[in-house]
Amino acid sequence: MKAIEISEYGGREVLRVVDVALAQPGPDEVLIRLDYVGVNLFDIYIREGLYAKSPAYGVPFPVRLGIEGAGVVASVGPEVEDLAEGDRVTYCEALGSYAEYASVPAERVVKIPDGLDAKFAAAVMLQGMTAHFLTHATFPLKPGDTCLIHAGAGGVGQLLIQLAKLRGARVFATVGHRDKVAVAKACGADEVILYRQTDFREAVLQATGGVGVDVVYDSVGRDTIDRSLGSLRPRGTCALFGHASGPVVAVEPKVLGERGSLFLTRPHLIHYILSRKEYTERASAVLEYLRSGKLEVTIDRVFPLEDVAEAHRRLESRKSQGKILLRPAAAPP
Numbered sequence: 001m002k003a004i005e006i007s008e009y010g011g012r013e014v015l016r017v018v019d020v021a022l023a024q025p026g027p028d029e030v031l032i033r034l035d036y037v038g039v040n041l042f043d044i045y046i047r048e049g050l051y052a053k054s055p056a057y058g059v060p061f062p063v064r065l066g067i068e069g070a071g072v073v074a075s076v077g078p079e080v081e082d083l084a085e086g087d088r089v090t091y092c093e094a095l096g097s098y099a100e101y102a103s104v105p106a107e108r109v110v111k112i113p114d115g116l117d118a119k120f121a122a123a124v125m126l127q128g129m130t131a132h133f134l135t136h137a138t139f140p141l142k143p144g145d146t147c148l149i150h151a152g153a154g155g156v157g158q159l160l161i162q163l164a165k166l167r168g169a170r171v172f173a174t175v176g177h178r179d180k181v182a183v184a185k186a187c188g189a190d191e192v193i194l195y196r197q198t199d200f201r202e203a204v205l206q207a208t209g210g211v212g213v214d215v216v217y218d219s220v221g222r223d224t225i226d227r228s229l230g231s232l233r234p235r236g237t238c239a240l241f242g243h244a245s246g247p248v249v250a251v252e253p254k255v256l257g258e259r260g261s262l263f264l265t266r267p268h269l270i271h272y273i274l275s276r277k278e279y280t281e282r283a284s285a286v287l288e289y290l291r292s293g294k295l296e297v298t299i300d301r302v303f304p305l306e307d308v309a310e311a312h313r314r315l316e317s318r319k320s321q322g323k324i325l326l327r328p329a330a331a332p333p
Helices: 041-048 120-136 155-166 178-187 200-209 225-232 253-258 278-292 304-315
Strands: 002-006 016-019 029-039 066-077 088-092 101-105 109-111 144-149 170-175 191-196 212-220 232-240 263-265 300-303 321-325
Touching: 002 304, 016 200, 029 088, 029 120, 029 170, 029 304, 041 170, 041 304, 066 120, 066 304, 088 120, 088 178, 088 232, 088 278, 109 278, 120 155, 120 300, 120 321, 144 155, 155 178, 170 178, 170 200, 178 232, 178 263, 191 200, 232 304, 304 321
Parallel strands: 144 170, 144 212, 170 191, 212 232, 232 263, 300 321
Antiparallel strands: 002 016, 029 066, 029 101, 029 321, 066 088, 088 109
16 A cells, blocks of 8 residues: 655655555554545644654654544454444544555544545544634633634634634634635634734734733744733633644743733643543544534645645645645545
8 A cells, every 4th residue: 555654854855655565453453444634733743853752653763644534444453343344434643644544543433424524524533623622621611701713714723713602702813814814704703813914912902901811722832822821811721732833942930920820731632532432522522513514624625645745835834724635546536
């Protein structure tokens, strides 16, 4: 089968298409013929070496990228009881999805609801569950709460806005280009701020009567963290869950106190799906929102698996307006 691997950290040039033997699933694993594969900033972070020291993702070379996908069960390993050949399934948080087939731990696999296209299931797993834990667990929004969501027209941003509105919150969103304002508005954002033209901190404080918002969901990082903290009400929470502009090197604890006894957290999805029960409940909630029409996911582009470098280029350009997917050649037309 064809797969995408890297043998060193670096730019898009380190991505290479390889032919590898198709391995059978081990105990508690499921072999999935992948129809669609999600492309995420996390894949780029691994490619660049930002997680080289991580016990979970700093694996020896070669590294096969990708941590989510959707397709059909080709075979099941010993001890797998609730999945069978032919099941339509999706998963995330299992490394190696940039390929035509992937052996995935059964505990990470859930069935796709009837009537839901695999393309949308693949597009919503990682980003949808991220948006879900942020709005339902990290800072559980309730009616009347206020939140600021950065990159509101991006993949996670669009889902965050929709889930925040479903929770009854007032939503401020930032976008980088004027053509993205309509995207964030369509998702339900109450106010959209062009952060390259307007100081979002000043805009938020003015709109909230100088109080600030209850929570900031910040996926940008280095370029926004200071003003994100400055946008919070006293005892507000900043959930820093990404670093699209670069990692945040340090935040002095005394700054949190001086600005209103603020809370700063750096959450990871993996810690919000610690058990099979928690994983399936969160995944099922997101997929049901999608199936019922309460949640919509926008597909920005679908690239052939071999065009993975172009898919990364598109994501790194920050011009995408939704989810980027890869389509393995082995998938049916």
